[in-house]
Amino acid sequence: MQPSERPRVAHFSSGPCAKRPGWALSALADACVARSHRSKPGKAKLAEVIERSRTLLGLPADYRLAIVPGSDTGAVEMALWSLLGARGVDVLSWEAFGKGWVVDLAQQLKLADLRVFDAPYGALPALDAVDGGRDIVFTWNGTTSGVCLPDGDWIPADRQGLTICDATSAVFAVELPWPLLDVVTWSWQKVLGGEGGHGMIALSPSAVARLESHVPAWPVPKLFQLAKGGRLIEGIFKGETINTPSLLAVEDALDGLRWAASIGGLPALIRRVRANDAVIDDWVKRTAWVDYLAASPSIRSPTSVCLRLADRTLDARAQALVAAGIAERLEREGVACDIGAYRDAPPGLRLWAGATVEAGDLTALTPWLDWAYGEARAAPGLAA
Numbered sequence: 001m002q003p004s005e006r007p008r009v010a011h012f013s014s015g016p017c018a019k020r021p022g023w024a025l026s027a028l029a030d031a032c033v034a035r036s037h038r039s040k041p042g043k044a045k046l047a048e049v050i051e052r053s054r055t056l057l058g059l060p061a062d063y064r065l066a067i068v069p070g071s072d073t074g075a076v077e078m079a080l081w082s083l084l085g086a087r088g089v090d091v092l093s094w095e096a097f098g099k100g101w102v103v104d105l106a107q108q109l110k111l112a113d114l115r116v117f118d119a120p121y122g123a124l125p126a127l128d129a130v131d132g133g134r135d136i137v138f139t140w141n142g143t144t145s146g147v148c149l150p151d152g153d154w155i156p157a158d159r160q161g162l163t164i165c166d167a168t169s170a171v172f173a174v175e176l177p178w179p180l181l182d183v184v185t186w187s188w189q190k191v192l193g194g195e196g197g198h199g200m201i202a203l204s205p206s207a208v209a210r211l212e213s214h215v216p217a218w219p220v221p222k223l224f225q226l227a228k229g230g231r232l233i234e235g236i237f238k239g240e241t242i243n244t245p246s247l248l249a250v251e252d253a254l255d256g257l258r259w260a261a262s263i264g265g266l267p268a269l270i271r272r273v274r275a276n277d278a279v280i281d282d283w284v285k286r287t288a289w290v291d292y293l294a295a296s297p298s299i300r301s302p303t304s305v306c307l308r309l310a311d312r313t314l315d316a317r318a319q320a321l322v323a324a325g326i327a328e329r330l331e332r333e334g335v336a337c338d339i340g341a342y343r344d345a346p347p348g349l350r351l352w353a354g355a356t357v358e359a360g361d362l363t364a365l366t367p368w369l370d371w372a373y374g375e376a377r378a379a380p381g382l383a384a
């Protein structure tokens, strides 16, 4: 039987993610559109994004925070291009985005001294193999496999190298051990549900020291430059972005940050994520047809929940067909949008359960998932 109750909001995409509860276009009414981003009000909006993000996250006072081009990818690649080459590099990868950073390091920057610690979808690589004498590049929360680092206990506190962390699906959703992270990047469209646009990059004093002492052996495009002539480019930490941002997207980033502060800040965001995780976990535990892609609970992402079909009688092709059938049916019904697994990931489903998603909407979604599975599994052309 088709369930009768629908989620109030059908947005479960893993990026751009759901808007905060109650969002409407009118939230952008105060956007500084058609003005120069270098005008006084334009710059003030950009500076407010930096200050509000810093406060909400409780960034250490000596960390610098900038708005940079190219969303999270821009922020990560800016760090790789600007900082690396001074030491050997260890890179950890376990899903599509981390695997992409490996390609950057091996094939674009062609680092001579590179160690790759890779794991298949669903697992984490051996974390204790990394060396604090080297730079370490990794993703905190693997959006495409639903595998998230449980903590930073494996990161040497007395390291000489830098830690460069793509935290776009983690920041504002889980606790991050800031003193162990020298470079942290994220975008606007994930946990706070903003519009995509510019990215954010946080730098520790060690990262700043590297920027001011190290000249990369490769060209660094203007778009990626964080330092010039041995000095940090100060403007980008005050809202003087390198290239032109969308001031509509800036307003939306501010809306998300204001909402987060209004509900109680980071602890409240984390509580919402945990409540969402509990709803999904309760359903997975009592549902025979579905399981997590993550191999164990301790490494499971609470925001980007990747699910696989538990029915071992289905081959890979049939699993992909059933999963696609579920996603298509639920989108058609207006119940859940964009819940198919990432294109490079094993077949399955992916539900975003970050802070802007309401637990009640996930509760309403689960009977629909069961219904859609029944329909898709019974479709002609699948083996019994």
Ligand SMILES: Cc1ncc(COP(=O)(O)O)c(C=O)c1O
Pocket (backbone or CB within 6 Å): 014, 015, 070, 071, 072, 073, 074, 097, 139, 141, 142, 143, 144, 166, 168, 169, 187
């Ligand atoms: C872990 C991770 N890294 C990088 C990206 C790319 O982010 P963006 O589109 O903001 O550049 C994503 C997008 O989903 C992601 O999940």
